[in-house]
Amino acid sequence: MRSEAEVMADERVSALVDDLIGRVADKWTMLVLEALEEHGLQRFTQLGRRVPGISQKMLTQTLRQMERDGLVERTVHPVVPPHVDYCLTSLGSSLSEAFCGVWLWAEANLRKVEAARTAFDRRE
Amino acid sequence: MRSEAEVMADERVSALVDDLIGRVADKWTMLVLEALEEHGLQRFTQLGRRVPGISQKMLTQTLRQMERDGLVERTVHPVVPPHVDYCLTSLGSSLSEAFCGVWLWAEANLRKVEAARTAFDRRE
DNA sequence: CTGGATCCCGTTAGATACTG
DNA sequence: CAGTATCTAACGGGATCCAG
Numbered sequence: 001m002r003s004e005a006e007v008m009a010d011e012r013v014s015a016l017v018d019d020l021i022g023r024v025a026d027k028w029t030m031l032v033l034e035a036l037e038e039h040g041l042q043r044f045t046q047l048g049r050r051v052p053g054i055s056q057k058m059l060t061q062t063l064r065q066m067e068r069d070g071l072v073e074r075t076v077h078p079v080v081p082p083h084v085d086y087c088l089t090s091l092g093s094s095l096s097e098a099f100c101g102v103w104l105w106a107e108a109n110l111r112k113v114e115a116a117r118t119a120f121d122r123r124e
Numbered sequence: 125m126r127s128e129a130e131v132m133a134d135e136r137v138s139a140l141v142d143d144l145i146g147r148v149a150d151k152w153t154m155l156v157l158e159a160l161e162e163h164g165l166q167r168f169t170q171l172g173r174r175v176p177g178i179s180q181k182m183l184t185q186t187l188r189q190m191e192r193d194g195l196v197e198r199t200v201h202p203v204v205p206p207h208v209d210y211c212l213t214s215l216g217s218s219l220s221e222a223f224c225g226v227w228l229w230a231e232a233n234l235r236k237v238e239a240a241r242t243a244f245d246r247r248e
Numbered sequence: 249c250t251g252g253a254t255c256c257c258g259t260t261a262g263a264t265a266c267t268g
Numbered sequence: 269c270a271g272t273a274t275c276t277a278a279c280g281g282g283a284t285c286c287a288g
C-alpha cells in the first residue's frame with residue numbers, strides 16, 4: 001500500500017506536470033516550435049515570417065520563455081546590424097516530436113471539426 | 125510540377141490547420157480533455173474538481189467550444205436539480221490519444237525543464 | 249441545489265511607434 | 269535587425285444572479 005507521503009508527492013508532481021502542460025500547450029509555443037523544427041536554425045525576423053499572425057512582442061516573449069525552459073538556444077552575434085539566431089535544443093526537439101501526433105491529428109480531422117461546427121451552429 | 129492553384133490551396137489548408145492547432149493547443153482544453161479521458165462520463169461540477177484551478181466560467185466556455193468542435197458530447201437530463209454530463213466523442217478520444225505523447229514528454233522532462241529554468245534565472 | 253449567464257475588474261495580447 | 273515602450277482592446281477570474 002502507498003503511504004500518505006507518497007500520495008502527497010504524487011499530487012505535487014501532477015500539479016507541476018499540469019503547470020508544465022499549461023506552459024507548453026500554448027498556441028504560439030507550438031507554432032514556433034514547429035517553425036524551428038521544420039526550418040532549423042534561423043533568425044528572429046525569418047522566424048516571425050514563418051509563424052503567420054504572430055506579433056514581434058509575442059515572438060520575443062514566446063522565445064524568451066522557451067529559452068528559459070531549455071527548449072530553444074539563443075545565440076547573439078556581436079555585429080552591426082545585430083544578428084541573433086535561434087535553434088531547438090535536444091529537449092525542444094523531443095517536445096516537437098511529442099507534438100507530432102497533434103499535428104497529424106489536426107491535418108487528418110480538419111474536415112470533421114469543420115463539419116461538427118457547422119452542425120452545431122445550425123442547431124442554434 | 126505543382127500548379128499555382130495547388131500551392132494556394134495548400135497554403136489555405138495549412139492556415140486552417142494552424143488555426144485548429146490554436147484552438148486545440150489550449151491549456152484548459154488539454155486539461156479538460158485529459159480529465160474526460162481518464163474518468164469517463166462525468167458531470168459539470170465533478171469535472172471542475174478534476175481540473176484544478178479552472179473557473180466555472182472557463183469550464184463552461186471550454187466545454188462549449190469543445191462541443192462545437194465535436195470533441196465532447198453534452199447531455200442534459202431534464203430533472204431537478206439539473207443534471208448535465210459530458211463525455212468525449214470518438215473525435216475527442218482520438219485527440220486525447222494524440223496528446224498522449226505530450227503528457228509523457230511533460231512527465232519525463234519535468235526535471236530538465238526545472239533545471240533549465242533555475243540555470244536561466246541564475247544567469248540573469 | 250446544479251449548471252451557467254452576467255457584470256466588474258485586473259491582466260494580457262495586439263498594433264504601432266520608437267531605439268541601440 | 270532585434271527588440272522595447274506605449275496604448276488600446278480583448279480575455280480570464282471572482283462574485284453575484286438566475287432558471288429549472
